[in-house]
Amino acid sequence: MQVTVNVNGISQKVDVEPRLLLVHLLRERLGLTGTHVGCDTTSCGACTVLVDGVPIKSCTYLAVQADGRSVRTVEGLAEGGKPSPLQDAFKEQHGLQCGFCTPGMMLAAEALLADNPDPSEEEVRWALSGNLCRCTGYMNIVKAVQAAGAAMRSAEAGAPVLAGGGQ
Ligand code: FES
Numbered sequence: 001m002q003v004t005v006n007v008n009g010i011s012q013k014v015d016v017e018p019r020l021l022l023v024h025l026l027r028e029r030l031g032l033t034g035t036h037v038g039c040d041t042t043s044c045g046a047c048t049v050l051v052d053g054v055p056i057k058s059c060t061y062l063a064v065q066a067d068g069r070s071v072r073t074v075e076g077l078a079e080g081g082k083p084s085p086l087q088d089a090f091k092e093q094h095g096l097q098c099g100f101c102t103p104g105m106m107l108a109a110e111a112l113l114a115d116n117p118d119p120s121e122e123e124v125r126w127a128l129s130g131n132l133c134r135c136t137g138y139m140n141i142v143k144a145v146q147a148a149g150a151a152m153r154s155a156e157a158g159a160p161v162l163a164g165g166g167q
């Protein structure tokens, strides 16, 4: 089947098997290996991407379901070669160790901040509850998401953005 998917702003026309999963389309056909595969059973969230702005687990989402939709992967977070506020905040707040969960975490967080730019700790934890991290203990991930929200709000208000954000 032929599907047309806009991936990180670029329209991609591809022939796919009806059974092809979105994560395999992204990684193997489009070379976007920033989307990781952890459990392959919708449990860990490593494969999270945004479809029309909504976080989905691409290991259990067919590529054909994305036909006509927009997909955003971790490769689409940076703008003009500059890390996004969320990427900066994960770095500054030490929101990662091995980094395996990080792309999925950042996309789930991106969707949260688009809806709620000033989330409480509980709201961040709830939004990321489908994403597992074996390394960090989550504290610094929560801090990173809140710092990114603060940086985005400052940028929107025209104020200088402090490195690492803050609460
Ligand atoms: S690889 Fe998709 S949820 Fe774990």
Ligand code: FES
Pocket: 095, 096, 097, 098, 099, 100, 101, 102, 132, 133, 134, 135, 136
């Ligand atoms: S940083 Fe290693 S799994 Fe999250």
